[in-house]
Every structure is written in structure tokens, then in C-alpha cells.
Amino acid sequence: MSLGAYLIPLLTLLPLSGAVLVLLLPAQWTKLIRALACTITWITLMISAVICLHYDTATPGFQLITKIVWLPSLGIAYQTGVDGISCVLILLHAICSLTAVLVSGSVENRVKEYYVLLLFLIASIFGVFTALDLFFLYVFYEMAVVPLYPMIIVWGSKNKEYGAMKLTLYVTLGAVLALVGLLSIYHATGLKTFDLIEIQSFLAAHPLDQTFQTWAALLLTVGFGVVASLWPLHSWSPIGYAAAPTAVSMLHAGVLKKIGIYAIIRLVLGLLPFGASVWMPYVAILAVINVLYGAWAAMAQNDLKFVIGFASVSHMGYALLGISAMTPLAVSGVVFFMFAHGVMAALSFALIGFIYHQTHTRDISDLGGLMKPLPFVGACFVMAALASSGLPGFANFVSEIIIFFGSWQVRPWPTLFAIFGIVVTATYMLRLVKNVFFGPVNRKWNNLKDAASFLERLPYGLLVLILLIFGCWPAWLLNLIRPSVALLPLLR
Amino acid sequence: MLSLISRSAETGLIIVVVALFAARLTLPRLKSGVVSKLVITVFALLFLLNMTLWGSKTLLLQDAFRLDHFALFFKGFFLLAGIFIFMIAGHFQDTLAKRIYEFYSLFTLATLGACFLVSANNFLVLFLSIELITFSLYVLTTYWRTQITSIEAGTKYLVVGAFSSAMMLFGISFIYGTTQTINFHDCRSAFTVLSAQPSFTLLHLGLILVLAGIGFKISAFPFQLWAPDVYQGAPTPVTAFLAVVSKSAGFAALMRLVLLATGGWNAVWILMLALIAAATLLYGNLGAIPQLGGNMKRFLAFSGIGHAGYLLMAMICQNAQGYQALIYYLVVYAIATLTIFLGIVLTDPSQSDMKHNMSDFQGLLARSPMLGFSFFVAILSLAGVPPMAGFFGKFLVIQAVIEKGMWLLALIGAVTIAISLYYYLNVIKLIYADQPNDTSSIKIGFGYQLTFICLNLSLIFLGVFQAPLLHLIAKTI
Numbered sequence: 001m002s003l004g005a006y007l008i009p010l011l012t013l014l015p016l017s018g019a020v021l022v023l024l025l026p027a028q029w030t031k032l033i034r035a036l037a038c039t040i041t042w043i044t045l046m047i048s049a050v051i052c053l054h055y056d057t058a059t060p061g062f063q064l065i066t067k068i069v070w071l072p073s074l075g076i077a078y079q080t081g082v083d084g085i086s087c088v089l090i091l092l093h094a095i096c097s098l099t100a101v102l103v104s105g106s107v108e109n110r111v112k113e114y115y116v117l118l119l120f121l122i123a124s125i126f127g128v129f130t131a132l133d134l135f136f137l138y139v140f141y142e143m144a145v146v147p148l149y150p151m152i153i154v155w156g157s158k159n160k161e162y163g164a165m166k167l168t169l170y171v172t173l174g175a176v177l178a179l180v181g182l183l184s185i186y187h188a189t190g191l192k193t194f195d196l197i198e199i200q201s202f203l204a205a206h207p208l209d210q211t212f213q214t215w216a217a218l219l220l221t222v223g224f225g226v227v228a229s230l231w232p233l234h235s236w237s238p239i240g241y242a243a244a245p246t247a248v249s250m251l252h253a254g255v256l257k258k259i260g261i262y263a264i265i266r267l268v269l270g271l272l273p274f275g276a277s278v279w280m281p282y283v284a285i286l287a288v289i290n291v292l293y294g295a296w297a298a299m300a301q302n303d304l305k306f307v308i309g310f311a312s313v314s315h316m317g318y319a320l321l322g323i324s325a326m327t328p329l330a331v332s333g334v335v336f337f338m339f340a341h342g343v344m345a346a347l348s349f350a351l352i353g354f355i356y357h358q359t360h361t362r363d364i365s366d367l368g369g370l371m372k373p374l375p376f377v378g379a380c381f382v383m384a385a386l387a388s389s390g391l392p393g394f395a396n397f398v399s400e401i402i403i404f405f406g407s408w409q410v411r412p413w414p415t416l417f418a419i420f421g422i423v424v425t426a427t428y429m430l431r432l433v434k435n436v437f438f439g440p441v442n443r444k445w446n447n448l449k450d451a452a453s454f455l456e457r458l459p460y461g462l463l464v465l466i467l468l469i470f471g472c473w474p475a476w477l478l479n480l481i482r483p484s485v486a487l488l489p490l491l492r
Numbered sequence: 493m494l495s496l497i498s499r500s501a502e503t504g505l506i507i508v509v510v511a512l513f514a515a516r517l518t519l520p521r522l523k524s525g526v527v528s529k530l531v532i533t534v535f536a537l538l539f540l541l542n543m544t545l546w547g548s549k550t551l552l553l554q555d556a557f558r559l560d561h562f563a564l565f566f567k568g569f570f571l572l573a574g575i576f577i578f579m580i581a582g583h584f585q586d587t588l589a590k591r592i593y594e595f596y597s598l599f600t601l602a603t604l605g606a607c608f609l610v611s612a613n614n615f616l617v618l619f620l621s622i623e624l625i626t627f628s629l630y631v632l633t634t635y636w637r638t639q640i641t642s643i644e645a646g647t648k649y650l651v652v653g654a655f656s657s658a659m660m661l662f663g664i665s666f667i668y669g670t671t672q673t674i675n676f677h678d679c680r681s682a683f684t685v686l687s688a689q690p691s692f693t694l695l696h697l698g699l700i701l702v703l704a705g706i707g708f709k710i711s712a713f714p715f716q717l718w719a720p721d722v723y724q725g726a727p728t729p730v731t732a733f734l735a736v737v738s739k740s741a742g743f744a745a746l747m748r749l750v751l752l753a754t755g756g757w758n759a760v761w762i763l764m765l766a767l768i769a770a771a772t773l774l775y776g777n778l779g780a781i782p783q784l785g786g787n788m789k790r791f792l793a794f795s796g797i798g799h800a801g802y803l804l805m806a807m808i809c810q811n812a813q814g815y816q817a818l819i820y821y822l823v824v825y826a827i828a829t830l831t832i833f834l835g836i837v838l839t840d841p842s843q844s845d846m847k848h849n850m851s852d853f854q855g856l857l858a859r860s861p862m863l864g865f866s867f868f869v870a871i872l873s874l875a876g877v878p879p880m881a882g883f884f885g886k887f888l889v890i891q892a893v894i895e896k897g898m899w900l901l902a903l904i905g906a907v908t909i910a911i912s913l914y915y916y917l918n919v920i921k922l923i924y925a926d927q928p929n930d931t932s933s934i935k936i937g938f939g940y941q942l943t944f945i946c947l948n949l950s951l952i953f954l955g956v957f958q959a960p961l962l963h964l965i966a967k968t969i
Contacts, residue, residue: 071959073966074891135887139878146877149917153925165917172913176906179887183894183902 004054005064007047008080008130011090012140014040014047015097015123019116027112034105037115041098041122048094052087052480060084060483062132062197070135075186075193079132084484085335088477089129089255089262092342095466096254097122099459100247103350106357107155107245114155117147118247125251128259134182134194137263138175144256145171148248155245157356158303163236163243167252170236174226178263181219185271188212196266203271204489210274217275220268221283228260229313230283230320231290238297238309242362246353249305253312254346258338261319265331265488269323273489276326284324284407284414290317291421299428304355304362307432308348311388314421315341321411321418322403326491328482330406333399335481336474340387340395340467347384347463351377354460355436358448364432369441373448378437380460385433387467389426395470402478410491493552496559499545501567502611504538505604509597516593524592528582531596532575539571551613555675558613558752561968566610566744569823573736574603576830579943581729583837595635602628602733606741610748615664615674615702618745622660622709625738626653632733633726645725652718656708663701670695676752683754699754706749709742712804713771716797720779723793728848731789732833735796736826743803743822747815751969756810765808770904773801777908780915788836788848791915792829795874798912799825802889805905809892812969817888819965824873824881824954831870831947835863838936853919855928862936866944867923873951875916876909881954 018040022033055063065081082090100118107114120143127140145168152164186192188208189199207213222233229237237257241249268276294314301307319341322334354377355370356362371378387394400422407415451457470477497503508531515522542564549560577599605624612618630653634646668674670693671682686695707715723731750757757765776798783791799821806818836848839856857864873882886909893902936944954961 071962073959073962139883142878142883146872150920150924153921161921165914168917169910169914173907173910176909177903179890180894180899180902180906183891184899186891187895 004051005066005081007051008064008082009066009078011044011047011094011126011130012080012123014044015119015126019119019123022112022119023116025112030111033112033115034101037101037104037119038098040119041094041101044122044126045094045098048090051082052091055082055084055087055480057084057479057483060487065132065197074135075191075195076135077133077193077195078136079195079197080130081132081197082130083487084480084482085262085265086129087480088335088339089258090126092258092339093122093125093129093255095463096251096342096346097125099346099350099463100250102455102459103250103353104247106353107247110154114151117151121147121151121248121251125255125259129262132196134186134196134199134267136194137196138179138182141259141263142172142175144259145175148244148252151248152240152244156243156248157245158242158362159239160243163239167236167240167243170233171227174223174233174260176223177219178223181216181223182267184212184216184219185267188216200270207274208272213272213275214278215275217268217272217279220272221264221276221279224260224263224267225283225320226260228257228264228320229290229316230260231286231293231313231317234290234294234313234316237313238301238306241309241312241349242303242305246349246356249349249353250346253309253349254342257312257316258342261316261323261334261338264323265334269326269331269490270488280324280326281411283320284411287317287320287324288414288417288421290314290320291418292317292424295421295424295428299424299431302364304352304364304367304432304436305349307364307428308345308352311348311425311429312341312345314425315345315388317421318400318403318418321407321414324414325403325407325410327406327410328485328488328490330403330410331488331490332478332482332485333402333404333406335485336395336477337399337403339477340399340470343463343466344384344387344394344396347380347460347467348388350459350463351381351384354451359445364435367436367442367445368439369437370445370448371437372441373445374450376450376452376457377460380464381437382433383464383467385429387471389429390422393471394467395474396467398471398474496545496548496550496552499541500559501538501542501571501607502604504534504541505600505607508534508538508600509604512593512597512600516597525582527592527596528578531600532578535571535575535578539568539575542567542571555677556614556617557611559611562744562748563611565819565964565968566740567607569740569826570603570606570610570737573740573826573830574599576834576943577729577732577737579940580732580830580834580837584727584729591635595632598628598632599729599733602632603737606737609741610744612745612748613676613752615667615676615679615753618749619657619661619664622705622741622745623657625709625741626657629653629730629734629738632730633722635727635730639725641725642727643725645722648718649722649726652708656705656715659701660705663698663703663705666694666698666701670698676748679753680755702749703746706742706746707768710739710746710800710803711793711797712768712800713775713797714768716772716775716800719797720783720790720793723796724787724790728789728833728837731792732830735792735829735833739796739800740822740826743807743818746807747818750807750810751815762808762810765804766898766901769801769804769808770901771801772804773798773904773908776801777911777915780912784915784918785850788850788853791850791919792832795912795915796829798908799874801908802886802905805893805901806889808898808901809896811892811896812966813888813892813895815969816962816965817885817892819968820888820958820962821885823961824885824951827947827951827954828870828873828880828882831866831944831951832874834940834943834947835867835870838863838940839934850919850922851929853922854926855931856923859928859930859932860934860936862941862944863934864923866948868920869948869951871916871919871923873955875913877913879952879955881951881958884955884958
């Protein structure tokens with residue numbers, strides 16, 4: 001075992017111990033707490049980058065594996081490791097965490113508790129992406145869901161109690177259904193282990209009974225589909241995001257939602273190929289409804305966050321479409337799309353948070369001409385909107401094109417409808433940009449302060465830069481992703 | 493044999509009762525705080541003494557009394573729970589000052605009954621020890637004689653309890669009539685012979701009646717109706733005793749009955765119990781929702797019925813996995829419940845009204861960070877949120893049920909987790925985010941702070957490092 005393998009559990013342990021440390025610090029030391037959170041997320045970003053660079057694409061299976069025996073009687077071990085798919089998601093999460101901590105500077109009340117919960121959330125999501133044990137994967141996932149509730153009801157806005165409850169209940173309901181599915185796989189293999197690698201290699205040689213696969217795949221797809229906002233289980237998402245504080249919206253839309261897709265790729269496509277082939281045609285239809293319904297709903301909104309919330313429902317449709325095609329190309333596209341969309345969603349919510357903090361309103365009809373007082377933020381927002389509409393040059397364009405190429409052969413009609421969704425997206429995004437940033441200047445907004453200092457600009461600049469870099473040079477990430485996706489039992 | 497009996501928890505508890513009675517006659521003016529501390533110390537000593545018996549496995553007193561790991565584990569559990577219940581009761585000292593000895597001796601008697609129950613090896617001891625618990629509780633539930641709700645609770649508990657005892661005794665008479673024995677071991681052979689014949693016999697009727705009697709104790713559907721009223725009206729330490737010791741004793745008796753006296757159930761019994769478990773789960777978890785905004789103890793009664801449903805789910809599996817899950821769940825449930833009841837009495841330090849409405853807990857975190865945090869941890873544990881231990885309990889239960897292939901039951905159990913999260917999160921909101929009506933801060937003594945830290949840490953520790961406790965439990969079965 002190489003020394004690098006210890007870096008992976010560190011990704012979870014570092015923010016977790018940070019959370020405990022902050023809990024023990026006196027609440028008045030806000031500057032130290034903020035600095036600590038920044039440092040920790042900065043280190044995790046460095047570690048994630050090192051892991052991605054260190055990952056050897058020549059042997060695309062799980063690498064950098066560590067295993068700590070936890071509960072031998074049930075076959076539970078804390079096993080961590082990465083493959084190309086989780087590498088990309090770890091990098092995405094590290095980027096979103098750092099920027100989420102950076103934009104949290106505007107939080108003024110109950111600062112200590114805020115950072116405890118935020119660091120706990122960050123640690124749990126790292127836990128999900130690095131765990132190679134079904135038990136720990138599930139535990140970290142549940143751990144990521146619960147800090148959201150107190151974070152939204154204390155630091156959120158607009159109908160926050162309803163939004164928080166709806167979000168938590170929907171996601172938990174999905175999670176417990178998935179738990180039944182996971183446990184049924186555990187018992188069906190007869191291996192008495194939660195070790196993902198072992199289960200994977202066993203199932204590759206001895207596929208499970210077809211009826212069993214069908215039901216287990218249904219439970220897992222619906223269970224994890226909820227958090228990926230699969231229509232008609234999406235309704236928690238726009239309301240929850242509108243209620244949540246900026247950092248939570250960023251992490252939830254940017255990263256947590258991707259756990260649903262990640263788990264479906266890993267567990268449904270990876271472990272239950274027959275079950276997947278039964279349900280995926282229906283998922284394709286639902287995905288198209290996601291794309292079109294989300295886009296149309298976004299068009300009708302007057303609240304900035306609701307627009308972006310519905311846009312994210314719409315965009316997740318592309319990811320679900322890619323999965324439903326079950327071709328290596330489409331699934332590679334989905335993984336890349338998760339990265340691109342995560343960065344873009346985090347950027348959008350960060351910018352909305354900035355605007356809301358300045359103006360205390362998110363009503364589009366109330367805003368207007370903000371480009372004049374806020375040139376930097378405005379420019380970033382235009383970039384985010386263009387990325388969201390799939391303009392070439394941004395990473396989103398590349399990933400969407402790959403998904404469509406991959407899904408076209410298998411699901412031509414859904415793909416055709418989904419492509420039409422891009423037109424609708426461009427319509428509401430451009431309209432949004434016009435109404436908020438251009439047009440007649442509302443006199444109220446003349447005195448707004450733009451992000452001026454380097455530290456204020458850093459999160460937005462960083463996210464825009466990443467979208468552009470990987471839009472022009474997608475090869476590095478795709479080289480990471482494609483060999484690992486090729487190992488999944490997909491259609492050839 | 494004499495050394496075993498002299499070291500057993502029962503002997504010690506009898507001595508405590510006698511000593512309390514003697515002290516009542518000779519030292520009536522002893523300060524109540526001193527009595528409470530003395531009793532707690534004795535219980536702690538008895539716990540240690542009980543642990544020295546670990547490893548013995550024997551039958552005593554003409555096979556009526558069984559001493560094994562299972563019994564010793566539960567006796568230790570009851571003694572520890574007793575210590576915490578005395579700490580909760582310690583907060584009532586001023587109200588009870590005049591009748592303090594009776595109060596403590598009744599608690600000790602009830603604990604004695606629970607200890608006898610887990611050692612019972614025939615139906616007579618089983619019945620008598622259940623009666624010992626119940627009789628003490630009849631008096632204890634009415635202990636606030638000035639409060640009409642307490643009288644009401646006591647009356648309800650008396651009527652329902654007497655009825656359930658009568659049913660149980662009636663059932664035992666059938667079992668005795670058919671098998672000509674009250675010994676568990678001999679019954680088991682009779683059951684094995686009779687279960688070969690498919691027909692419904694008087695023996696089955698007897699067993700159903702005994703199970704119904706225990707069903708009252710564990711508040712399983714359809715014998716749960718007394719619980720909300722009694723939980724609400726009884727003095728808080730008594731409620732805690734009902735929720736923790738009485739319920740665990742019921743489940744321990746159920747396990748003993750199945751393991752020793754019947755030797756397993758057939759498909760019809762399992763179906764019946766699965767229906768009862770599902771109904772209990774749904775009744776408790778759905779019934780708790782309308783209680784939000786009402787009385788905290790009543791709310792906990794409903795949530796407690798829900799937990800009985802999970803425990804029954806584990807019971808149905810009838811294998812080592814299921815029993816392990818059951819005991820793990822019981823321990824974790826007990827820790828969380830005791831934390832909450834201790835928190836409830838400390839939130840109302842003036843003891844002005846002992847109603848414990850939910851609105852009294854608004855903004856508790858701001859009034860006392862320690863209390864607020866403890867409620868946070870305990871409620872999340874009851875809700876089954878990792879990394880708290882409650883999650884692992886639920887995980888074990890669902891895992892055991894799925895292993896038996898009972899899909900529907902597992903799904904109902906899983907969905908009720910999400911339902912229960914709704915009302916538990918509402919309590920979290922109350923404590924964590926709402927503005928307090930009364931902004932004065934609550935002072936907690938050092939001893940109580942330490943207790944809370946221990947309880948919270950044990951909930952987190954058991955949730956993260958499950959192996960030690962599971963290893964211990966595996967030895968008891």
C-alpha cells in the first residue's frame with residue numbers, strides 16, 4: 001500500500017476533525033473559525049488535485065485502497081479508494097467546498113454552529129465519494145442529508161421551514177428505500193460482506209436472479225433518483241434551494257445531487273445490469289420530462305433562485321438521459337457533465353447569494369440594470385448563464401455533446417427532445433440576464449458594491465476559470481473517466 | 493449456590509428495600525438528597541457485584557431461577573437505568589420530601605421485579621415478577637396525589653394492567669392444563685410435539701393470552717391505548733421507568749419465552765406478529781405527528797410505541813441476528829430516552845407546572861447549550877440518523893428482517909423512519925431555531941452536566957464503534 005492511499009481517508013477525516021475542533025472553540029473567535037475552515041478546504045482541494053494527478057489511468061480499477069476492519073461479524077470495513085469516476089467527483093466537491101467556505105464570509109449570526117455543520121457536511125460528502133463499502137457509503141450519505149435541515153432553518157430565507165422539511169423528508173425517504181435495496185443485495189450475494197470491490201467482482205461472475213435484479217434495481221433507482229431530482233420526485237429541489245443559505249445551495253445543487261447519479265452508476269449499472277436494462281427505458285422518458293418540464297417551469301419563475309433551481313432539475317435530465325442510454329460514451333459524458341454542471345451550479349448560486357446579500361431581494365421584476373453597479377459579478381453571471389445554455393467553450397457544452405452522442409444510438413427520440421431543451425434553456429437564461437443585468441437601471445441599485453478585493457473575487461473567478469479550462473481542454477478529465485467507465489458492465 | 497444467590501442483584505435489592513423501610517422508621521428526618529445519593533451509590537455497587545457473576549450459567553431454586561449471560565446482562569442494564577431514573581427522581585425531592593422513602597423503595601421493588609423477570613425459568617416466576625413490577629407502578633403512577641392527571645394515569649394503568657395480568661394468568665392456566673407443567677423447559681418439549689399437529693389447541697390459546705399480557709407491557713398494537721395517557725400523567729421519573737425498564741423487561745420476557753418455552757414459531761404465528769409489528773409501527777409513528785405542539789411526554793409515548801414496532805420487527809426474525817438487533821436497539825433506545833427525560837425535568841427547574849408542554853422547550857439551545865445539545869443528540873439517535881447509535885439499531889433490525897425475506901415489513905420499517913423524521917425534526921427545530929418564550933438561562937449542576945456528557949458520548953461512541961457492544965450482546969444469546 002502506497003503512502004498516497006492514506007490521503008483518501010484524510011479527505012473525510014480532516015473536515016470532520018475540523019468540525020469537532022470548531023465545536024470546542026469559543027463562539028467569539030469567529031476570525032479563527034473562518035480561517036480554519038478556509039485552510040481545511042484549501043488542503044482538501046490540494047489533496048484532491050494530487051489524487052487526480054496520481055491516479056494511474058493505465059490500470060483503471062480502484063486505486064489507493066485502504067481498508068480498516070470495522071465490524072467483521074457483519075462484513076463491514078471502512079474501505080476507501082478511488083477510480084476515475086470518483087476522482088472527478090472528489091475534485092468537484094473540493095472545488096465547491098472551498099468556494100462555499102469563501103462565500104460564507106457574509107454569514108453573521110451563530111457563526112460557530114454554521115461552520116461546524118458546514119464542515120460536517122463537507123466531510124460526509126467526501127465520505128460518500130471515497131467509500132468502497134456499501135455500509136459506509138450509505139452512512140455518509142445519510143450524514144450528509146441531516147445537517148442540511150438545521151442549516152436551512154437557521155440561516156435560510158423565504159419559506160425556509162417548509163423548504164427544509166420538504167427537502168430532508170424527500171431525500172431521506174429516497175435514502176431508506178435505497179437502504180432496503182442495498183441490504184437486499186448484501187443478502188442476495190451470500191458473501192456476508194459490504195465490500196464493494198468484492199461484491200462487484202462476484203456479481204460480474206455470478207449475476208443475480210433476474211426477478212431479484214428487477215426489484216432491487218427499482219428500489220435503488222427510485223431511492224437515489226429522488227436526490228438526483230428525477231421527475232416526479234423533484235419538487236423538493238427548487239423550494240429547498242430557494243430556502244437554503246448560499247453555501248448549502250452551492251453544495252447541494254453542485255455536489256449532493258450528483259450523489260444520486262453516482263450511486264445509480266455504481267450500484268444499479270455496475271451491480272445489477274439486467275435490472276438496469278429493465279428500468280432504463282422508463283428513466284429515459286422521465287429524463288426528457290425532467291429536461292422539458294424543468295425548463296418550462298424555470299421560464300415562469302420570478303425568483304432568481306427558483307429559476308436556477310428549476311434549471312438544475314432540467315439539467316439533471318441530461319445526466320439521467322445519459323445513464324439511461326447505458327453506453328460507455330454516454331456514461332462518460334454523464335460523469336463529465338456532473339463535474340461541469342456542479343461547478344456551474346455552484347457558481348450560479350454563489351452569485352445569486354452575492355446579489356441577495358446586497359439587495360435583499362431576488363425578485364427578477366425588482367432587479368434590473370445591475371451590470372452598471374456590479375460589473376464583475378455581472379460578467380461572471382453572464383458566463384454562468386452561457387455555460388448553462390451550453391455555449392461552446394464551456395465544459396458544459398462538451399459534456400452535453402458527449403451525452404447526446406452516446407445516447408443517440410440507443411434512445412434517439414428522447415435525445416431529440418432533450419436537445420430541444422437546450423433551446424428553451426437558452427431562452428430563459430438569456431431573458432434572465434437581460435432582466436437582471438441589463439435594461440433600465442433601477443435607481444435603488446446605484447449604490448451597490450461590487451466584489452472588489454482579491455479574496456472577494458476569488459471564488460467566482462476560480463469557478464469561471466475552471467469552466468473555461470475544462471471547456472477548452474476536456475481531454476484530461478475524460479482520460480480519467482473513460483477507462484473506469486469502460487469497466488462497468490454496459491452496452492457495447 | 494449460596495455465594496451465587498448472595499451476589500445476585502435480587503438479594504441486594506431486597507436488602508435495599510428493607511433498609512429503606514427501616515430508615516423510614518428510625519431516621520424519618522434524613523435529608524432527601526442524602527437518601528437519593530445513597531441509593532444511587534448502592535445501585536452502582538450492585539451493578540459491579542452483578543458483573544462479578546459474569547460467566548456463571550446455572551439453574552437455582554428447583555429450576556425456577558435461571559442465571560446466565562442473558563439474565564446478567566439485563567440485570568446490569570436495569571440497575572444502570574435505575575441509577576439514571578433516580579437522578580431524574582432526584583429533581584423531585586422537594587415535592588416528595590415527606591414520602592421520599594416510599595418513593596425510592598417502590599422504585600427498588602419494581603427494579604427487583606424486572607431482575608426476577610429476566611431470570612424466570614417457569615411461568616409462575618414470570619407472572620409473579622411481572623406483577624411485582626406492575627403493582628409498584630400502580631402506586632408510583634399516582635404519586636402526585638394533588639395532580640388530577642396523575643390520578644387519572646394511575647387509574648387507567650391499574651384497570652388496564654389488572655386486565656392484562658388476568659389475561660396472562662388465564663393463559664398460563666391453559667398452558668398448565670395442557671402440559672401439566674409450568675417449567676419452561678418441559679413446556680418446550682410439549683410445544684414441539686404439539687406443533688407437529690396443525691390444529692389449534694388450548695395450548696395455542698394459552699400462548700396467545702400470555703403474549704397479549706406481555707403486549708400490554710411493551711405497548712404493542714392493539715394493547716397500546718393506555719400508554720399516552722399514563723405517560724403524560726405519571727410523574728416524569730415514573731414515565732421514564734415505564735418507557736425504559738418496563739418496556740425492556742417486557743421484551744426480555746418475550747425473548748425468554750420464545751427461546752426457552754416455545755422453541756420457535758411457525759408461519760401463522762410469524763404472520764400474526766408481523767401484522768402486529770407493522771400496525772404498531774404505523775400507529776406510533778403516525779400518531780406522534782398530531783402531538784406536535786402538545787405535551788412532550790405524550791409525544792414521547794407515541795414515539796415509544798413506534799420504537800416498540802421496530803423491536804417487534806427484530807423479535808420476529810427469531811434468530812441470533814434478530815435478537816442481537818433487538819438488544820442493541822433496546823440499549824440505544826434506553827440511553828436516548830433517559831437523556832430526554834433527564835432533560836425534561838431539568839428544563840423546568842422551578843417545577844412550577846409539571847405539564848412539560850412542547851412550547852417550554854422553545855429555543856432550549858440558547859437557554860442552556862448543554863441541554864440543547866443533549867436533546868439534539870438524543871432526538872437524532874431516536875430518529876435513526878448516523879453517526880448516532882440509533883441509526884445502527886435500525887440498520888441491524890432492517891438487515892435482520894431482510895435476511896428473513898420479509899420484504900414488505902422491511903419496507904414499512906424503512907418508510908416509517910422517514911415518517912418519524914418529520915416529527916423528530918420538528919422537535920429539533922423547536923429546540924434549535926425557535927425563539928424562547930422565557931429567555932432566562934437554565935443552570936445545571938456539575939453532576940448533571942457530567943451525566944449528560946457521558947450519555948451523549950455513549951450515543952455517539954456506540955454509533956461509530958458498534959463492535960464492542962455487539963460482541964457483548966452476542967455472548968448473551
